[in-house]
Amino acid sequence: xxxxxxxxxxxxxxxxxxxxxxxxxxxxxxxxxxxxxxxxxxxxxxxxxxxxxxxxxxxxxxxxxxxxxxxxxxxxxxxxxxxxxxxxxxxxxxxxxxxxxxxxxxxxxxxxxxxxxxxxxxxxxxxxxxxxxxxxxxxxxxxxxxxxxxxxxxxxxxxxxxxxxxxxxxxxxxxxxxxxxxxxxxxxxxxxxxxxxxxxxxxxxxxxxxxxxxxxxxxxxxxxxxxxxxxxxxxxxxxxxxxxxxxxxxxxxxxxxxxxxxxxxxxxxxxxxxxxxxxxxxxxxxx
Amino acid sequence: xxxxxxxxxxxxxxxxxxxxxxxxxxxxxxxxxxxxxxxxxxxxxxxxxxxxxxxxxxxxxxxxxxxxxxxxxxxxxxxxxxxxxxxxxxxxxxxxxxxxxxxxxxxxxxxxxxxxxxxxxxxxxxxxxxxxxxxxxxxxxxxxxxxxxxxxxxxxxxxxxxxxxxxxxxxxxxxxxxxxxxxxxxxxxxxxxxxxxxxxxxxxxxxxxxxxxxxxxxxxxxxxxxxxxxxxxxxxxxxxxxxxxxxxxxxxxxxxxxxxxxxxxxxxxxxxxxxxxxxxxxxxxxxxxxxxxxxxxxxxxxxxxxxxxxxxxxxxxxxxxxxxxxxxxxxxxxxxxxxxxxxxxxxxxxxxxxxxxxxxxxxxxxxxxxxxxxxxxxxxxxxxxxxxxxxxxxxxxxxxxxxxxxxxxxxxxxxxxxxxxxxxxxxxxxxxxxxxxxxxxxxxxxxxxxxxxxxxxxxxxxxxxxxxxxxxxxxxxxxxxxxxxxxxxxxxxxxxxxxxxxxxxxxxxxxxxxxxxxxxxxxxxxxxxxxxxxxxxxxxxxxxxxxxxxxxxxxxxxxxxxxxxxxxxxxxxxxxxxxxxxxxxxxxxxxxxxxxxxxxxxxxxxxxxxxxxxxxxxxxxxxxxxxxxxxxxxxxxxxxxxxxxxxxxxxxxxxxxxxxxxxxxxxxxx
Numbered sequence: 001x002x003x004x005x006x007x008x009x010x011x012x013x014x015x016x017x018x019x020x021x022x023x024x025x026x027x028x029x030x031x032x033x034x035x036x037x038x039x040x041x042x043x044x045x046x047x048x049x050x051x052x053x054x055x056x057x058x059x060x061x062x063x064x065x066x067x068x069x070x071x072x073x074x075x076x077x078x079x080x081x082x083x084x085x086x087x088x089x090x091x092x093x094x095x096x097x098x099x100x101x102x103x104x105x106x107x108x109x110x111x112x113x114x115x116x117x118x119x120x121x122x123x124x125x126x127x128x129x130x131x132x133x134x135x136x137x138x139x140x141x142x143x144x145x146x147x148x149x150x151x152x153x154x155x156x157x158x159x160x161x162x163x164x165x166x167x168x169x170x171x172x173x174x175x176x177x178x179x180x181x182x183x184x185x186x187x188x189x190x191x192x193x194x195x196x197x198x199x200x201x202x203x204x205x206x207x208x209x210x211x212x213x214x215x216x217x218x219x220x221x222x223x224x225x226x227x228x229x230x231x232x233x234x235x236x237x238x239x240x241x242x243x244x245x246x247x248x249x250x251x252x253x254x255x256x257x258x259x260x261x262x263x264x265x266x267x268x269x270x271x272x273x274x275x276x277x278x279x280x281x282x283x284x285x286x287x
Numbered sequence: 288x289x290x291x292x293x294x295x296x297x298x299x300x301x302x303x304x305x306x307x308x309x310x311x312x313x314x315x316x317x318x319x320x321x322x323x324x325x326x327x328x329x330x331x332x333x334x335x336x337x338x339x340x341x342x343x344x345x346x347x348x349x350x351x352x353x354x355x356x357x358x359x360x361x362x363x364x365x366x367x368x369x370x371x372x373x374x375x376x377x378x379x380x381x382x383x384x385x386x387x388x389x390x391x392x393x394x395x396x397x398x399x400x401x402x403x404x405x406x407x408x409x410x411x412x413x414x415x416x417x418x419x420x421x422x423x424x425x426x427x428x429x430x431x432x433x434x435x436x437x438x439x440x441x442x443x444x445x446x447x448x449x450x451x452x453x454x455x456x457x458x459x460x461x462x463x464x465x466x467x468x469x470x471x472x473x474x475x476x477x478x479x480x481x482x483x484x485x486x487x488x489x490x491x492x493x494x495x496x497x498x499x500x501x502x503x504x505x506x507x508x509x510x511x512x513x514x515x516x517x518x519x520x521x522x523x524x525x526x527x528x529x530x531x532x533x534x535x536x537x538x539x540x541x542x543x544x545x546x547x548x549x550x551x552x553x554x555x556x557x558x559x560x561x562x563x564x565x566x567x568x569x570x571x572x573x574x575x576x577x578x579x580x581x582x583x584x585x586x587x588x589x590x591x592x593x594x595x596x597x598x599x600x601x602x603x604x605x606x607x608x609x610x611x612x613x614x615x616x617x618x619x620x621x622x623x624x625x626x627x628x629x630x631x632x633x634x635x636x637x638x639x640x641x642x643x644x645x646x647x648x649x650x651x652x653x654x655x656x657x658x659x660x661x662x663x664x665x666x667x668x669x670x671x672x673x674x675x676x677x678x679x680x681x682x683x684x685x686x687x688x689x690x691x692x693x694x695x696x697x698x699x700x701x702x703x704x705x706x707x708x709x710x711x712x713x714x715x716x717x718x719x720x721x722x723x724x725x726x727x728x729x730x731x732x733x734x735x736x737x738x739x740x741x742x743x744x745x746x747x748x749x750x751x752x753x754x755x756x757x758x759x760x761x762x763x764x765x766x767x768x769x770x771x772x773x774x775x776x777x778x779x780x781x782x783x784x785x786x787x788x789x790x791x792x793x794x795x796x797x798x799x800x801x802x803x804x805x806x807x808x809x810x811x812x813x814x815x816x817x818x819x820x821x822x823x824x825x826x827x828x829x830x831x832x833x834x835x836x837x838x839x840x841x842x843x844x845x846x847x848x849x850x851x852x853x854x855x856x857x858x859x860x861x862x863x864x865x866x867x868x869x870x871x872x873x874x875x876x877x878x879x880x881x882x883x884x885x886x887x888x889x890x891x892x893x894x895x896x897x898x899x900x901x902x903x904x905x906x907x908x909x910x911x912x913x914x915x916x917x918x919x920x921x922x923x924x925x926x927x928x929x930x931x932x933x934x935x936x937x938x939x940x941x942x943x944x945x946x947x948x949x950x951x952x953x954x955x956x957x
Contacts, residue, residue: 022449030451039450043460048444055544058526058537065380065520066475069468074521074544076512077551079445080438084554087441092421124315125377131321132328132381133388138929139332140392147336150343153793153803155924159812179804181924193950224915224948232876233533233922234912238932 002176015109018049022102050105051075062122078105088190136267155182158229161207165225168217174208174235176201185230191223200273289904310719316378324364328385331360332392339396342851343788350789351654354393355776361389362492362775363768369488370739379488383474386495387467394505397790398799400455404787405798406508408831414440415835418447432618435611438555439512458507465515466505470495472518477729480687483735483736490732496774496784498726504721513556514721517563520548524596525689528574528589538592545596553603557615560604562722566692567597573688604767648780657780664777665704667770672697672727673735678743678753690729697726714763717782795877795925796884801828807925809873812928813837813919817871824850824864825873828890829926833873842867851878851888852895855957856945861916865936872917872929906956911953915939 025042028034051071059066082101086092154176163172176183183205186197188210197212210227221241228234300439301807316324334357361480365382365883372379402411408815413434439461446457471519473494478487494500504511527542553560571593580592608615632638648658676694679686700723706712736906737743745753786799793803810832813823819838823830824847833839847863850856850872864872878884881902887894888903895901911917911929916936920927947956 026449028451035451039452039456042450043446043452046445049466058544061321062377064377065471069471069515070475070522070544071520072464072468073516073548073551076442077516077547079555080441080551081447081547083441084438122377125381127380128316128321128324128378129384129388131325132385135329136332136385136389136392139329139334140336140396141332142342143336144396147340150340150790153805155804155808157805157808157812157923158923159921177808179808190946193549193953224793226912226919230921231924233924234919234927235922236912236917236919238918256908280573 015053015106018045018053019051019102019106021045046102047072047075047079049075050078050102050109053109054105054112064121064126068126074086075101075105102266152180156181156183156233158184158227158233158235160227160235163225163237163239165219165223165239166241167219168214170210170212170214170219170225170239171194172210172225172235172237172239174210174227176206176208178204184233188228190226190228289335306437320368324336324382324385327364327390331357331389333357334360334526335392335396339790342791345792348651348654351657358393358775358779359772361386362495362771363435366489366492366768366771369485370735372485372488379484380478380490383488383491384467384471387470388463390470390495390501391463391466391505393501393788395459397502397788400459402455402458402507402831402835403799403802404506404508405827405831406433407506408835410440410507410509411454411458411835413437414443414458415928416838417444418443418454419838432614433509434609435614436509436554436556436607438551439509441508441554442512456631462505462507462511467513469504469511469515469518472515472522473725475730476522476525476689476725477732479522480689480729481733481736485739486615486732486736489735490728492726493728493731496771496778497720498728498778498780499721500724500782501779502783502787503718507910509556510718510721513559516548516552517559518725520545520552520563521598521689523548524570524593525687527596528570528593529687535899542592542596546599549596549600549603553600553607557608557611557619558718559722560600560607564597564600564604566696567593567600569597569695570689570692571597573691577688643652645849652785653780657776660773660777661780664774664776664781665701667773668727669701669732669772672701673709674745674753677745678734679730681744681746682737684816686733690733693726693729695726696723697730699723700727713940715948720782795875796826798827798828798883798885802832805926806832808923809833809921809926809928810836812838813871821870823871823873824869825871826875826878828884828886829873829875839871840868842869848888848895851903854904854907856910856947858940858943859946861940861945863937864931865933865940870931870933872931873912874908874911874927874929876908876925876927878903880907909953910947910956913947913956915946915948 022045025038025045028038028041029101030038048071051074052067053071054074055071056067059070064205079101082104086100132212140254156176159175159177161173161175164170170189172189174187182203184199184201187208187210189196196214198211199208199210201208221239225239226234226236246279334353338350338353338357341353365386368382370377372804390792398407402408411536412431416422416434417437417440423434423440424637443454443457443461446452446461447454450457457570470491474491474927475486476487477490478484481487481507494510504514523541523545527538527545549563550561571590630639649663679690679694681784683691689930700720703716703719703723707716734743741754743753744751783919784798785791786797791800791804794800806829809829813833814836817823817837817839821837821839822842823837823839825833825840830841834841847860847867849866850860851874878888885900888896888901912919916928916932917938918932920930935946
């Protein structure tokens, strides 16, 4: 190595090149073949090139692994540190992650004395590494695609889409999804531990309507209705209460058990939590 | 090993005995060798895919054999090529990087691009939170500590934003690069301190034998990136500290780079940051002590730079630990109980009672030869390490200070073995090997190089213990190959569970193999129906599958567990459900079929029945269908999803009852 500091072959062109690559990449679409090009270009411009340009200032040219991997980690570290600082300053990482680290590394690069190590870059080493790595990956992929696929776990699922109760009728529409499985077999409706009606579900049925008519007309929304499959999977959705087609009570629909209702209930009743400031979930909007 | 004079300061210039063999150094691999290597890498990749496919369809014999053929197809030829590498013509480093790339494949073949291992789900959750809200959400019950060290996820989120890749693809790219960078860093570190590509290559190969390298260190988890950062901190610190590089400018820039990496490491992983700080401080101490004893080849300012970097690393680490506070203490407290540490060590010599409550390889389901290799690798490594230390001891004055520090790090491997049978320390012991193997790799690769150069001699009084004249080189080579194979097989066998290594038919209650159609169905349902204001109580397995697709939160307290474990429910359990804000509960009905979860129900040290292979009574599982405040809103073949009717729960609490239906009560369910 010639340890004397040499006139640099570096000019702003390389840094500018990296910025141009990044800019071009960012306008490319995110999917399709151009998406792959974008991923490679933008990824290189973000975590390979900046660090490479910095670390190669302190490395022999033929010692390619140091600027490549050491430089990679310099880029990575810059993004991590800058983003954490941004987070501390309440700047969203989505905005900070691209611009600020790139600016920081560009400034560093501009401030560095223009020295460059001697030696030549022998591309045979990187080429060998790429060929061997690619051969291994190709071996995996080709074999993976060539041999028969592993059978997936056979299963089915049940979810209620509409459940209503009137004084005389219980109606439930159940959505069934099967994957390599004959399905639930039978569905049995029971109330308070007493079986009321059983329905055989043909294989590959996706929608099941379960209906029970009570001649005595003594059905109530307050009862616990359970629909059980032949292997023990069961549903006990809250029904919508009706009489003669008119909704009487406003019990939440079984299919509306999701987020909004749950959140409102959660917040409205959560007075104890509100009194405990150290708890998490402080982002819950007060009711 | 004779250090270079400072005038010949290039860390990468050939310095081995046959430096004069310029023609040899200038030749790259022959075309035939390169073709042979390409073929074996391809074949090895193909065999890895076949091994995984055999395992996934239920084979538990041939998958191991095929896997080991694939593995040894890489390690044996590479070991041969590393040993005969005399030059820095680019071959050893290319092989090391190819090895690093290959090292990702067993894990990727096993898991694909989706999160599969327990920790991966947690880190994906942090990643999705960053992508969703722009910053890490630092507090949710499932992950106590990871969100406070979001370096990995911040980087991945950046890549997602910039490249347009999916989060899963970006995560694989990040870990792939980190994995290759880590082993390239080990190579560079050892090559720099030895000025021999052979030491670098052999050392990297030995490091790749560490039990965590193939599976644990390739997962999407913070230590996978942190390891790479740590190794490169050591590379740049050593370059900044050692005065043989001639240029002050270079040394300064190296120091600044090390400093940057130190800060990034502190944001990425706690334990690695602590280990890094300790090693840097030890490095500074060794340099100072050696300078006081008149070692001339360490420059006058090196100790100052080493101390500055070491103290900064310590200060940043302490700052981060204090910033994270209680969470890091509760996370690390099981493994920092010094009295238990000492007692367990004393028990090895009969001076205290052992806490051993774990059987090595218990229930591992691996072939006997792997278990034998797992045990045999310890004495083999001990012999090799002792051989290396004794061989290098007489060259102590000429060795770089970092070699001494690495030797001390290598000792940690043997010290950790005594804690392996203690359940509380077992996990930490396994994880420590990623660090201590760098020490083993340093000492053994140095000794191997010295031996091959004919410079390794061990004397006992007037007797020469090494080299042994009567031992033929071919016999020695055969022993070396056997040792390599045993450490390779034993390392992987001791590294992770079989479920982490190979797929299998879907099975509940076990990490990595619980994932299947049903877990996907349930996760998908939660994705569609829940928000960040919902709170889920489920076992550790399904919680993880749901956590990456839904912003749902998790209970912070453990008292809700008794909803499953208690033989009789009281209002206390209902109050816990209320107080934790739980809106959904998922139950695996197989828990009640004598099917104990392998890794525990929730897997924390204070969990009732943790590590006891406890099977939940069938009645406790059936009980979930009895509460009037729970509605079963979704079901798969084996999973039940319940929605908590909170108004009814509160009403039930006010009544002072538990809400168990009369029909269930008649069946004796309480």
